[in-house]
Amino acid sequence: MASIDIRAVHKRFGAATVLSGVDLQIVAGDFVVILGPSGCGKSTLLRLVAGLETITSGEIAIDGRVVNALEPRERGCAMVFQNYALYPHMSVADNIGYALKVAGVGKAERMRRIEEVAQTLGLSPYLTRKPSALSGGQRQRVAMGRAMIREPRVFLFDEPLSNLDAQLRVQLRAEIRRLHKRLGVTSIFVTHDQMEAMTLADTLVVMNGGKIEQIGTPSAVYETPASRFVAAFIGSPPMNLAEGIVDADGAFRADVAAWSGLAPHAGTALAGRRAIVGLRPEKAVVLSEPAAGALPATVEFTEEYGAGRVVHLDLGGKTFAAATQASAPPVGASVWLSVQHADAHLFDAESGLRVAPSGGAA
Amino acid sequence: MDKSGLVERTPILDVVTQTLLFLALAVSMGPFLIVAIAASQNLHDVNQAPMAFWPGQDFVANVQAAWTRADLGVKLLNSLIFALGVAVGKVALASLSAFSIVFFSYRGRRVFFWLTFMTLMLPLEVRIVPTYAVAANVLSPYQSLLEVSGIAALLHRLLGVTVDLHYGLLDSYGGLILPLIATATGTFLYRQFFLTLPDELVEAAKMDGARPLRFFFEILLPLSRSNMAALFTIMFVWGWNDYLWPLLVTTQAAHRTAIVGLRELVPGLNGIPEWNIAMAGTLVVMAPPLLLVILTQRWFERGLVATEK
Numbered sequence: 001m002a003s004i005d006i007r008a009v010h011k012r013f014g015a016a017t018v019l020s021g022v023d024l025q026i027v028a029g030d031f032v033v034i035l036g037p038s039g040c041g042k043s044t045l046l047r048l049v050a051g052l053e054t055i056t057s058g059e060i061a062i063d064g065r066v067v068n069a070l071e072p073r074e075r076g077c078a079m080v081f082q083n084y085a086l087y088p089h090m091s092v093a094d095n096i097g098y099a100l101k102v103a104g105v106g107k108a109e110r111m112r113r114i115e116e117v118a119q120t121l122g123l124s125p126y127l128t129r130k131p132s133a134l135s136g137g138q139r140q141r142v143a144m145g146r147a148m149i150r151e152p153r154v155f156l157f158d159e160p161l162s163n164l165d166a167q168l169r170v171q172l173r174a175e176i177r178r179l180h181k182r183l184g185v186t187s188i189f190v191t192h193d194q195m196e197a198m199t200l201a202d203t204l205v206v207m208n209g210g211k212i213e214q215i216g217t218p219s220a221v222y223e224t225p226a227s228r229f230v231a232a233f234i235g236s237p238p239m240n241l242a243e244g245i246v247d248a249d250g251a252f253r254a255d256v257a258a259w260s261g262l263a264p265h266a267g268t269a270l271a272g273r274r275a276i277v278g279l280r281p282e283k284a285v286v287l288s289e290p291a292a293g294a295l296p297a298t299v300e301f302t303e304e305y306g307a308g309r310v311v312h313l314d315l316g317g318k319t320f321a322a323a324t325q326a327s328a329p330p331v332g333a334s335v336w337l338s339v340q341h342a343d344a345h346l347f348d349a350e351s352g353l354r355v356a357p358s359g360g361a362a
Numbered sequence: 363m364d365k366s367g368l369v370e371r372t373p374i375l376d377v378v379t380q381t382l383l384f385l386a387l388a389v390s391m392g393p394f395l396i397v398a399i400a401a402s403q404n405l406h407d408v409n410q411a412p413m414a415f416w417p418g419q420d421f422v423a424n425v426q427a428a429w430t431r432a433d434l435g436v437k438l439l440n441s442l443i444f445a446l447g448v449a450v451g452k453v454a455l456a457s458l459s460a461f462s463i464v465f466f467s468y469r470g471r472r473v474f475f476w477l478t479f480m481t482l483m484l485p486l487e488v489r490i491v492p493t494y495a496v497a498a499n500v501l502s503p504y505q506s507l508l509e510v511s512g513i514a515a516l517l518h519r520l521l522g523v524t525v526d527l528h529y530g531l532l533d534s535y536g537g538l539i540l541p542l543i544a545t546a547t548g549t550f551l552y553r554q555f556f557l558t559l560p561d562e563l564v565e566a567a568k569m570d571g572a573r574p575l576r577f578f579f580e581i582l583l584p585l586s587r588s589n590m591a592a593l594f595t596i597m598f599v600w601g602w603n604d605y606l607w608p609l610l611v612t613t614q615a616a617h618r619t620a621i622v623g624l625r626e627l628v629p630g631l632n633g634i635p636e637w638n639i640a641m642a643g644t645l646v647v648m649a650p651p652l653l654l655v656i657l658t659q660r661w662f663e664r665g666l667v668a669t670e671k
Binding site: 050051052071072073077078079081082083084085086087088089098099102103146147150 | 560562563565566567568569570571572573576581584585
């Protein structure tokens with residue numbers, strides 16, 4: 001178990017800046033998920049921690065010791081790669097035990113530990129096989145075993161589940177979670193899949209454009225997104241967003257007039273400036289009868305999810321998604337959207353940052 | 363891999379291609395057959411015109427005669443040492459230089475690669491004079507450097523010492539083998555293979571704590587086994603069959619190779635036309651590379667066409 005301190009880290013590849021000033025403190029034993037779109041620098045950040053890339057400027061410390069100049073093998077990190085990166089010519093047992101062999105651990109001890117790890121991961125029957133004779137899920141388990149056997153201070157996962165099918169992904173996700181609970185090793189998990197991120201993370205880090213947008217628990221990030229980017233990126237279906245202007249009285253006037261009703265009282269913090277108002281699909285209630293304050297809309301189509309459905313509505317000419325448990329209204333039906341103004345999120349259109357709707361600090 | 367699904371039904375074309383194949387086989391096997399038949403005939407039969415196309419009964423006697431006359435025992439051993447040395451040396455050097463070119467970044471690495479690559483276009487015959495000069499005196503490049511730069515003259519004037527660096531390799535196994543072990547083909551073959559390996563493999567090894575040499579020996583080399591077999595086979599056959607270089611570098615019988623030795627079996631202008639014995643010797647000399655190719659064929663093909671994943 002180790003804490004990790006990432007301080008003002010920049011990374012440039014030639015002229016391209018990939019990371020511009022990343023600060024992240026990770027407490028020992030935490031499971032941190034870094035989430036972001038492709039190209040946001042999340043994998044690069046992970047590789048900087050691993051020592052596979054060199055830091056342009058800034059510092060990374062593991063357990064208080066700056067590791068900038070250390071080789072990967074000296075950092076005590078183990079890594080699981082997206083495409084498994086198993087040694088094709090070695091058996092499963094040799095793959096898992098290779099780090100121990102390199103470290104000079106004796107054969108008997110090595111075999112004992114290989115068997116122990118294989119037991120944990122359900123790989124015991126496959127120890128003599130070559131990686132090419134394994135399924136994708138088994139291969140990724142071998143890759144995890146290879147990381148586990150070293151009893152590292154830090155686990156690094158670089159999108160390890162991306163190449164697996166949906167069912168296996170869910171299964172391995174649970175296994176990773178269980179393993180972390182048992183071993184308690186500080187882990188950094190990089191992914192672009194928000195479901196994976198939300199379900200796995202103790203701490204969720206959202207990155208965009210080489211910067212950290214928000215750090216928090218998954219529920220905090222979901223409920224109070226720190227920026228327009230986070231609001232739009234997290235949540236499926238995504239948050240409904242409308243841009244408009246806040247007038248001197250603090251009332252929100254959306255560019256699409258019908259959307260003004262989402263947050264009539266935006267507050268005076270943004271008075272006279274452009275703002276973005278957002279509302280999560282599950283916060284809107286679809287009514288089949290008019291009600292006080294409800295916004296009239298028509299049904300465009302419905303997406304069925306089994307446990308619920310998402311109704312896409314035409315609200316003043318722009319599509320509004322509403323998630324509901326109730327049965328879906330027919331296409332073309334007139335419905336009314338009931339929203340709680342307190343559920344609305346408000347962002348400064350210029351900076352993209354969150355602003356508390358009542359005014360004052362977010 | 364079975365790609366027969368791509369083949370369409372074309373009965374006439376099938377017959378034509380099969381016929382062509384058999385014709386080609388006959389053309390390529392024909393000379394070999396003549397050699398084998400001639401090697402089994404006696405002096406009288408082999409000199410009939412036209413030559414009789416049935417085997418005689420003197421094969422063993424002819425081989426024995428060829429063996430003693432050309433001292434094939436020693437020469438085959440020399441050939442074996444020469445071809446093995448060249449093949450092993452080339453495989454080792456090529457894999458190491460490709461390892462350096464692909465996995466390390468340093469200044470001028472591209473230049474080095476392209477310089478190496480360009481020598482592909484220069485066969486041994488083209489650079490045989492300078493190569494011979496180096497074999498005759500390994501230190502000659504340094505000697506010329508000293509002379510051209512004027513240091514030799516300076517030393518002579520100041521100290522009265524005449525610089526004469528000399529270390530010759532002629533008439534030795536070292537001289538036969540060492541000047542030939544650099545190989546652009548091999549380096550290129552290895553480079554192309556190394557480039558197909560995913561970066562993550564290197565990174566996984568790094569994370570597992572393997573240093574570069576360990577990675578080279580425990581991961582890269584086992585993965586390139588079939589490449590190695592292919593390169594080894596090609597280079598062994600090439601070395602075995604090379605005539606010009608061993609002829610130049612060796613002057614004493616003790617270091618002559620079998621191919622060069624075959625000349626001793628070729629009848630002279632006014633000698634007895636013992637072509638049966640010459641052919642028997644030829645058969646013996648061509649056997650080892652043939653055997654090697656047959657034995658390594660499976661690996662050999664894999665190394666040339668596919669990469670193991």
